Amino acid sequence: MSAASSTAAGEANEEATTQRTTSPLNHDTPHVPIPRRGVDYRGKIVLAPMVRSGELPSRLLALKYGADLVWGPETVDRSMIGCTKRTNPRTGCLEWSRSAHDRETVLYRIDPSRESGRLIYQIGTNSPERAVEAAKLFAEHVSGFDVNAGCPKSFSTDGGMGAALLRTPDLLASILKALVEEVGKPHAIGISVKIRLLETPELTSDLVNKLCKTGITGLTIHCRTTPMRPRERAIREQLRMIGDICRSHGVACLMNGDVVSREEGVALAKEYGVDGAMIATAAEANSSVFRKEADGGKAPWREVVQEYLKLALSVENKYGNTKFLLSQLMPGKNPAYQKCQMSKTYTELLEHLEIKEDALVAQAKEVDHILNLDTPKTTKHDIKKENKRRNKELQEAAAARRREADRNKQTPKRNRTASPDGSRKRKAELAAENAGFEGEGRGALAVAA
DSSP states (O other): HHHHHHHHHHHHHHHHHEEEOTTOOEEEEEEOOTTTTTOOOTOOOEOOOTTTSSSSHHHHHHHHHTOSSSEEEEHHHHHHHTOOOEEEEETTEEEEEEEEEEEEEEEEETTTTTSSSTTEEEEESOOOHHHHHHTTTTGGOOSSEEEEHHHHHHHHTTOOOGGGGGGGHHHHHHHHHOOOOOIHHHHEEEEEEEEEEOSHHHHHHHHHHHHHTTTEEEEEEEEEETTTOTOOOOOOTTTHHHHHHHHHTTTTEEEEESSSSHHHHHHHHHHOOOOOEEEEEEHHHHGGGGGGGGOOSSSOHEEEEEEHHHHHHHTTOOEEEHHHHHHSSSSSSSSSHHHHHHSSSSHHHHHHTTTHHHHHHHHHHHHHHTTTTOOOOOHHHHHHHHHHHHHHHHHHHHHHHHHHHHHHHHSOOOOOOOOOOOHHHHHHHHHHHHHHHHHHHHHHHHHHO
């Protein structure tokens, strides 16, 4: 067989494998071709996109415990356009940063080795043009882009992004088409979308049909409507319908909402006829929910916290983000919880958690120095304390002035306001006194002479 025919055969085989895949959920159905560098969502239990809880160390922790794919946090297109990309020489991570007022802020990090083939970048947008411009900055480093059309928070919806896109389906479809044609195809990666339920099954059905015709490879349905809060029970009655629509178009369908473990995600996907599940809140509280029961299942919180800290140090994670994640991973009633929340350095965190591994302690000190955490800083608490001290001094000074004024009011003073007659009398007395002084002076001069 010639080299050309061998290549052609290989391409044909690759094409065939993208057309039909048997997943752990026993779905063996035709689907849209998965791009060469893209990933198939079928049979996957994945980490949901979460602000703060979707930063790099959280994603790496989820992957360590068995997540098949990880979504990064929603990142608004405007914030990334104009960023500078660099490789951190110490960690090997790719970093996108922006400088303002002589201060650099890292907005996004990717670990090109540990996240390779498993990272989906979620983008917040309300413009096809900006979405494409921002996506091109990351296209060679991720396995797909997901458009956020489900976030109900005002910071997203006020700008016409997130769940607001559910009210503008034509705009949402145009964004997806633009990403498919101008980013997905040129870079051989997939485009997907995450949505919420609409008010009626009919409206949801129409929207899903419309979006599945844009060329996307995957769709995630959050089983709540936009007004619903996380504490409200997920609505799963429409799941089978949505899964059937997606399957008819060859698009993978993931479910999201109240999934608490890998086993439950697999069971629910089978029950409702969808292709996989996305875990959010449960993974934020303990990333080991992705681990199979056969491999140990859910781990104790101390183990998870220690593994998280190792990853956070390895990528020089922003300290504030690390403290936030610890507040989610640790039980609030544990004595170490409050101590950790008051800590100002990674070294202090290890002390409060009684982690004494020499290598980890040394790494913590190094990262503290790199992030300038070991240098005393004026914190908001310090500023508040100093302002309180100054205000007290000013109040005491004002009180002293008032007391002095009160004392002066109580001291008798010469009455300077007299009647006209009294004034003339006083002037006459003064004139007489002056005359006497002058006479005494002249007499003294005469004696001297």
